[in-house]
Amino acid sequence: MRWFGFGFNAFGQIYVHDKLIKGECSDAVKQVKVISPTELASHVDRSDCCLKTDGQIRASWSRRASLHLGGDSCVCLGGFGAVIASESCGISMKETPGCKDAFISELYLTLAFPDRIESWDLQKKEKTPSWSMEIKTESSGPPLNLPLVPGGYIATKPPFYRPLSPQLKAKSLALSAEHAILLSASGAVYTWGLGSHGQLGHGDLTSEEQPRAVEALWGMPMSCVATGGWHSVCISDGGDLYVWGWNESGQLGLPSRGLRKAPQQQSSQQAATGDLYTWGWGDYGQLGHQTLISSDEPQLVEFFREQQMRVVDVVCGAWNTFAAVVKEEVACS
Template sequence: MRWFGFGFNAFGQICVQEKLDKDVRSDSEVKVSNPTELRSHVDRSCCCLKTSHVRASWSRRASLHLDDGCVCLAGFGVSSSSEDWSVSPAESRGCKDASISESHLSLAFTDRIETWDLQKKEATPSWSMEIKAQSESSAVNFPLVPGGYVTSKPPFYCSLSPQLKAKSLALGGEHAVLLTATGAVYTWGLGSHGQLGHGGLVSEEEPRAVEALWGMPMSSVASGGWHSVCISDGGDLYVWGWNESGQLGLPSRGLRKASQEKCSQQAEGLNQDASTSPDKDLQEGEKSEEVFISIQAFPALLDVTPSCEIRAASCGSRHTAAVTTTGDLYTWGWGEYGQLGHETLQSSDEPQRVEFFRLEQMHVVDVACGTWNTFAAVVKEEVARS
């Protein structure tokens, strides 16, 4: 399985330009708009072709190799020598999962959780917790741990009621989305942008069921900076929260207005006749103003593509990515750093297929979004068919 990345690359979290002057970065090196294969630039024995999972924050990427149970870092604070890492691959060996933030790297082992401070070079974790050894069949998805979950900032561990029977958990900017074993969705935390899906903008201190999804079992959940998504057992995608950059795939006033202004400028430059004048474009925009959605406080069904179902989804700060059962990757939302993978820096409030992978005859099997970038796992099409 191979991993590709695109989007924000100011710290080399996608690809490193070895001859690049650290103080002078070109726009093309900071913004990677074309999917680029991840390569290990620190430890040549740690090949990114063996990467099983990618976890990313704003300035860093963690590549998890499940075959030998180690984590490799890329991005801010990672030098060309593994000896200078705050956490070396050897110290992570044996881990089963990981999460990374701007300040900490958390590692999940079968018998313990370790959190390392990435801003300090210490020989031991800044926080650790022993847990009862989990069998492969009973293991839950990190950051869930027995009895609760782990966050990226103190106090690190938060408890959860065992009655929830948590299956997986997604942590957003300041909110959480939990999936239970029965397929129910619970949310809590900041609700100012409708990201909790309860129909209002009120925050919740304790997990509360998303009633609009009650009776429809979900298979996975994901959360962004101020929005949330989930996938039903039938492969449908539901979205809610902030839509300022089109990250919900619903009509965005800001994006449509910018598009109209661009069309108006082009029309003026080409001296268009009255039938296609800027005034007419603006009038049409005003007529459709009522369909613009800035906040979607209830879950809404998003028809990404009518031909197939959704198998995986991930959220960045203000963009979203989804993988279909046919192996295509669709992205939408904020695209200023190329995180949509369409070889442009344009944002979009409509799901668009990343054509690069189809042209290269690659089958996308997983996706993981960083704050301002996107990482996709692929296999060759003939392997996917077999």
């Protein structure tokens, strides 16, 4: 499995160019926008940032955390504050072995170990985490993925631990900067936080301090949830996609008055398993269409099909995108 990135690269989140390594940023603007999918390891000759086959990516606006799984599991950072040294932001590779999951924001990196949770302040050069919590592995049920932890979840800023009602029986949780969406074990969807752009899905623009069920989805079991900056997404057990919230840049995949000035050309290509479609704001090339054009209609990222690659995972940063791919097997005639 190989990881590719495209979009915002001002801090070397996708690849590190020579000017950043030397600290010469006068013409770094030329490297800010990566409009074509670029392999993460192809421009980096440092062992601490070469993503392994079984790795995963976590992204914030200016940083990328590469999670190396397997026997030598650990985390390394790319992007702001992590361009030159492996001991970036006070976090050494030597202090992350055994890490099973990671969650990164602009201010903090949270690491999950089998027996504890640690949050590191990315603005300080401290050699110890700013907060930690011991955890006990639950014997029953599937393992929890960050930001979920036993009894609650980890927030992007203090207080890090936030309790959740045990009655919710959370299956997965997605956090944006200002709102949250939770999927329960029964398939019900709950949201809370800022509601000023309709991102909570309650039919108004009111904020909610506690999880509230999205009544419009009641009775339709969902299988996964995700958040954008001011919008929310979920997929039903039957494979239907539901979206709501802010659509100024077409990020909902619905007609946007700001973009839809003329009928857009429909793609005649038939979708295949492993194809990647993107839409929304594209000013930094984060849609992967090798342009800086925004779109309110899902469009195929041609690069991966042309390279006979099948996309198996996608991670969206604020202004960039990361995709994990495998080589498509071609049947011999």
